[in-house]
Amino acid sequence: MEDNNKLDLMSDLPCEILRHIISFLPLKEAVRSTSVLSTTWRQLLAPLSVNLEPNTKGIANIQQVLGRFLRSYVSHERLKLISFRAAGDDDGEDLKDDVGLIAMATKGVEKELHLHFMENSRKSRTIDHGFHLKMQQTLVLGNVQSFSSLKTLHLRSVDHHATRLVSDLFACCRRLESLTLEKCGGLEDLHVEGCNSLQSLTILDCGDIVSITICARNLKSFSYRGVLPRMQLQSASDLVEANLDFRYGVGGNEFDLEEVLCLLDSLKEVQILTLCGWLLEMDQSFSSFPCPFFHQHWHEPHLWMDYEMVKSNTSQLKHLKIFELSGFSSDDSELLLMELLLNKAVVLESMIVT
Template identity: 40%
Template sequence: MEANLDLISTLPQEVLLHIVSFLPLKEAVRSSILSTSWKSLWTRNHVHLDIGSDGIAANHEGVTQVIGEILRSYSCPEMQKLCLEFSKTGNEPDKLTLLAAKGVDKELHLDFAEEQQATRTFHLKLEHPSNQLPEIPSFASLKILHLRAVSHLAENMLPAVFSKFVSLEYLKLENCIGLQCLDIKAGGSLKSFSVLDCPDMADLTLSAPNLRSFSYRGALPWIQLKNVDNLAYVMLDMADGLGQNEFDCEVLLSLLASLKDVEILSLSGWLLEWLCSAGVIFRQLEFRFSKLKELSWIESSIDKPRRDSMADFLDICPSLERLFINIDRGRKSFACPHFHQFWHEPYFGMDYTTLKSSSSQAKHLKFVKLAGCSNQEDELHLLDILLKKSVVLQSMIVASAANHSWQVVKIPLSQLRLTTRRRTKQIATRLSPNKDCYFGFIEEENRSLSPFHELRRMT
């Protein structure tokens, strides 16, 4: 292996550049550790721009010209280090440093992580002016933009650069400390938008007429989605809890209503739990997730309020076909507050039998997977509810934290012996919470026939 690397490293630089041109940008960057020859592929002279006392807002032309030069060709990956310096009267000059990495798939990564100065909160408004052609032609071909660790020093410069990317299809913002308000008004080309781990985010407004995918991970902000009628996939992973805003049922329900036409939805379970604890009854809402085919429910554990809130939410997902329940015990858990006023009358006082009988059937649900299962009583209650609600279920799988999987089937008390006798592999069983049936657990690697099909033949 080392001999092959030594041999490749002796090739001319233009040949090495041609080799890395076939790699995704991340892999191309990693190739720099192979040898000194590979590292030199990424060595570029630092670009120093003296912005002057007027600041970046008045002198962003130099930045756009440099980035335009970087984007002049996508024949091979390239990286530049931009050092921007502008003076302030009576103070030390501010310095803004960013790494600009270009990939062959028409992508650009702008990383501000080398900025060492303490950041403060800031707002960011990124907009594509309608019917405006870019002054620098190389900007028009960019498809993917990844912004990482943006600081307040780029608050004025970044919008000027962003406005040039009129053909942008994929946009991601990540680890932007201090970013408090984000306002995106994108053109018709933007298809995918992600905001990940921006801890100070309090307000997010998004307008993108042809957007298909929207992902958010972090603390709960106020999210306003405008002109996003083509959304198909949405992830709302509020892994960091409530954030800076108070919990507002109307605001959150308005957000959910704006997502009623999505086909794939992933969201944090505590959002549903808190809504129900505040008195929201999903079955009484005016909207339904009529097009939703796949739902992922993310939580740190399952208890009765979380279980019941999800069961109620399923009643407004009439077309659901696939349900993924992801239990990650390493995630933060957020205690539900006490609500003094209720949006509706809370229903968590229902007993288990009443809850099951009041739930509507999931007429199209074919596949259920519970990942992170610990075989606790509340998890068995959830399995019981889902098996009762499902009409055409073809597969229910539970997986432990160690990723060991079992197929689950509901076995009537009278059929237990016949079921175990007719199978070549023994079925591990457990009495249901209501003691009216058994749950059969069949190891995935030992399953030759769907237990749902076999059980239907026997009964």
């Protein structure tokens, strides 16, 4: 009974002290923790609403709002939330009056910014807009100083209305080290290049993706989850870790064996490679594969070489140190794969089979 009557003394502390306390938590943990605590804690992270005037330039205003938002926090603040709406764009491009782009921005003291875009129009939700997104760092003016210090950028639910805004923001992030794109419906083509500071890139659950081109010469970690797209990793010699999860199969795309082999070849120098079992398994319910699934590959030696020929014609994996295989069933193909890896991975330190 006495424990149940204990007072919450921490919630009575000044807001400055409470903000300093949550500043020691990672951004996601701070949001999760404060959401289940008292009203006082939740108010620390209450979003600040900013409604842009309909007669202003939507994208320019959003950039200005975000610029002020990033400049406003002091070192002991862990994060704030801000929601903004772009009511229209004078030139009729990117942001439409009848759409109303809604976004939530969350920042942390570790030079971290999360942007979550949400549609606020029934019309825009009923129309399927496929779009391309090119993220390239160039010399730009404007709010460069506001964004140049950002090290982590997490983009969620980017749609075709936000492409210009996102491209402009990325161009300003001169010191960006980590970029994540998540659940960007309608995104068909992604091109990321020219970011010499980028070390980590993550792409998650963008279900309409068809093509991905990455050119970031200092990239150390790359993680992908979604359908199998056409994927090119250019200048990836410094890549240390790669995680490719094609759990959703080819989706609406066509399977191209040569493109997959070229992708795997571009990853031959990585130290840690994680592949989804989809690349290595075959559905036992298929007694045959109908044409034209493999018709363009009937002449290619990869499909008819026996194990000894594969073993003699494959290159050594000079940097692969860790290999993990889950769902091991002890069939002949898996045993041959393990034997091939043991033979070719000359610096392998750990093999985990479950």
